Amino acid sequence: GDGCRGAAFPKPGASHPSLPPSLQVMLVGDSGVGKTCLLVRFKDGAFLAGSFISTVGIDFRNKVLTVDGVKVKLQIWDTAGQERFRSVTHAYYRDAHALLLLYDVTNKASFDNIQAWLTEIHEYAQQDVVLMLLGNKVDSAQDRVVKREDGEKLAKEYGVPFMETSAKSGLNVELAFTAIAKELKHRSMKLPNEPKFKLHDYVKKEVRGSGCCRS
Numbered sequence: 039g040d041g042c043r044g045a046a047f048p049k050p051g052a053s054h055p056s057l058p059p060s061l062q063v064m065l066v067g068d069s070g071v072g073k074t075c076l077l078v079r080f081k082d083g084a085f086l087a088g089s090f091i092s093t094v095g096i097d098f099r100n101k102v103l104t105v106d107g108v109k110v111k112l113q114i115w116d117t118a119g120q121e122r123f124r125s126v127t128h129a130y131y132r133d134a135h136a137l138l139l140l141y142d143v144t145n146k147a148s149f150d151n152i153q154a155w156l157t158e159i160h161e162y163a164q165q166d167v168v169l170m171l172l173g174n175k176v177d178s179a180q181d182r183v184v185k186r187e188d189g190e191k192l193a194k195e196y197g198v199p200f201m202e203t204s205a206k207s208g209l210n211v212e213l214a215f216t217a218i219a220k221e222l223k224h225r226s227m228k229l230p231n232e233p234k235f236k237l238h239d240y241v242k243k244e245v246r247g248s249g250c251c252r253s
């Protein structure tokens with residue numbers, strides 16, 4: 039059965055700390071910011087070029103990462119950014135351990151909507167949800183309208199870790215999901231003598247630039 043889905047983290051101090059069978063990570067943000075492409079890049083290492091097919095409702099894929107020698111199974115929920123599917127996605131927030139909130143650096147409106155997304159997250163997600171802000175499509179340097187500093191400033195204002203990514207070139211995609219997996223793993227398995235993991239510091243491993251020539 040799937041009865042463990044959304045199970046709470048083990049109690050701190052439990053004698054055998056262990057990870058929940060899977061950790062739910064949800065991708066949210068306006069339609070067209072690249073949520074599906076980011077997930078496909080992470081899962082399959084590919085970029086789906088061509089026509090844009092909007093996600094209908096919600097979709098998910100699993101990926102197992104090895105974090106500090108421990109296998110972490112991420113169940114990644116790809117939500118539809120379109121307004122008409124909002125009520126569907128609202129129902130999933132509660133079970134999310136982590137949220138990746140995306141905007142598109144070539145689309146100002148998607149950036150301006152981040153505050154509304156944060157309000158929605160505040161309303162529907164767990165209070166201790168792990169949150170990260172991603173500015174996607176940095177490969178499109180000529181079309182960029184949202185400056186890196188704008189993203190940084192907004193993220194700082196809300197105390198949210200921030201990175202710029204490209205699903206097209208792959209820039210920082212693996213790093214973003216690894217950061218989330220590490221944070222979730224450290225939260226649920228507090229091993230003795232293990233230094234505290236700091237997500238805000240870890241995101242500084244981010245590679246700067248457009249990533250245009252990497253893929």
Ligand SMILES: Nc1nc2c(ncn2[C@@H]2O[C@H](COP(=O)(O)OP(=O)(O)OP(=O)(O)O)[C@@H](O)[C@H]2O)c(=O)[nH]1
Pocket residue numbers: 067068069070071072073074075076086087088089090091092093094117118119120174175176177178203204205206207
């Ligand atoms: N240049 C560039 N284009 C991208 C990138 N990521 C996505 N795209 C393009 O942006 C469009 C939308 O991408 P999707 O991943 O389908 O967007 P989405 O956020 O899942 O959209 P919804 O499902 O409607 O919420 C597609 O045409 C992609 O090819 C990127 O990193 N760089």
